[in-house]
Amino acid sequence: MNKNISLIGVPSDVGAGHRGASMGPEALRVAGIARELKKLGFNVTDTGNLFGPKNPERMTENGYRHLRENLIWCMNIQETVFHEISEGNFPIMLGGDHAMSIGSIAAVARFCHERKKKLCVIWIDAHSDFNTCVTSPSGNIHGMPVAVVAGKGPKELLSIGHAIPMVQASDIYQVGIRSVDLAEKQLVMDAGIVTYDMRRIDEIGMRETMHQILEEVKAKDAYIHVSFDVDSLDPTIAPGVGTTIPGGLTYREAQLCMEMIHDSQRMISLDLMEINPALDFQNGTARLSVELAASLFGRQIFPNPQKPIRK
Numbered sequence: 001m002n003k004n005i006s007l008i009g010v011p012s013d014v015g016a017g018h019r020g021a022s023m024g025p026e027a028l029r030v031a032g033i034a035r036e037l038k039k040l041g042f043n044v045t046d047t048g049n050l051f052g053p054k055n056p057e058r059m060t061e062n063g064y065r066h067l068r069e070n071l072i073w074c075m076n077i078q079e080t081v082f083h084e085i086s087e088g089n090f091p092i093m094l095g096g097d098h099a100m101s102i103g104s105i106a107a108v109a110r111f112c113h114e115r116k117k118k119l120c121v122i123w124i125d126a127h128s129d130f131n132t133c134v135t136s137p138s139g140n141i142h143g144m145p146v147a148v149v150a151g152k153g154p155k156e157l158l159s160i161g162h163a164i165p166m167v168q169a170s171d172i173y174q175v176g177i178r179s180v181d182l183a184e185k186q187l188v189m190d191a192g193i194v195t196y197d198m199r200r201i202d203e204i205g206m207r208e209t210m211h212q213i214l215e216e217v218k219a220k221d222a223y224i225h226v227s228f229d230v231d232s233l234d235p236t237i238a239p240g241v242g243t244t245i246p247g248g249l250t251y252r253e254a255q256l257c258m259e260m261i262h263d264s265q266r267m268i269s270l271d272l273m274e275i276n277p278a279l280d281f282q283n284g285t286a287r288l289s290v291e292l293a294a295s296l297f298g299r300q301i302f303p304n305p306q307k308p309i310r311k
């Protein structure tokens with residue numbers, strides 16, 4: 001695994017319905033993200049925060065809220081993440097609302113395209129984030145990034161990528177889903193996104209879920225980008241998010257998910273998104289996110305004492 005990590009703060013909430021995710025990067029820093037990753041032996045550089053438009057709190061226009069502001073943020077993110085990953089660093093985006101992942105995935109997809117490597121995205125979220133301006137009830141762009149990445153969305157956002165789509169829908173794996181708008185559901189199924197919703201996780205367990213995903217990724221010999229929306233976690237353990245949905249991932253389910261992604265040794269980039277300190281209690285949601293990030297970067301209860309269980 002790449003030993004040089006670059007933290008990239010993205011203090012945006014222009015894509016979200018509630019204000020406050022713009023304070024997420026600082027909450028993650030206060031919770032010790034750099035310190036914990038350094039403990040695991042990584043060289044961590046905090047590149048500071050990117051600049052972008054302030055939240056104008058406008059109404060929806062032509063099906064989108066703040067399209068121009070989202071576009072500027074995502075273009076800046078694309079440029080910086082592409083620079084960092086091309087320099088040989090592992091980019092971690094400290095979000096910020098989830099629309100910003102359009103920028104980071106555009107960058108990582110471009111990087112993989114140039115190196116003739118396949119990219120798979122593991123999208124851990126309560127929501128499918130696959131709305132369009134037609135299906136979205138709110139016009140908030142943080143409900144649309146997966147659709148944009150998979151080639152459906154406004155031409156301005158699509159143009160950030162090296163190609164349309166940036167990532168094939170069949171290379172996007174969703175974990176933790178439990179809230180999908182009715183019309184959005186049809187789009188997700190038509191697109192062919194691989195969805196592990198909460199019922200499927202209940203039935204087969206997180207170990208089998210991640211085993212199936214990672215075996216497919218291995219068969220494709222792909223790199224992995226992890227886009228982690230903290231609202232995938234159960235609200236009882238992660239209340240500091242804009243859109244809490246009951247019935248989410250438990251602490252151990254989330255941690256096992258991260259541990260198994262780490263063991264695959266295929267992850268090249270990460271988004272930590274939608275932490276909203278305005279809705280949190282004593283920064284607990286950011287601290288939990290740091291714990292999970294540590295698991296993604298190899299923190300283990302014991303230093304790999306047993307071989308992983310295989311069927």
Ligand SMILES: [Mn+2]
Binds near residue numbers: 098125126127129142
């Ligand atoms: Mn999301």
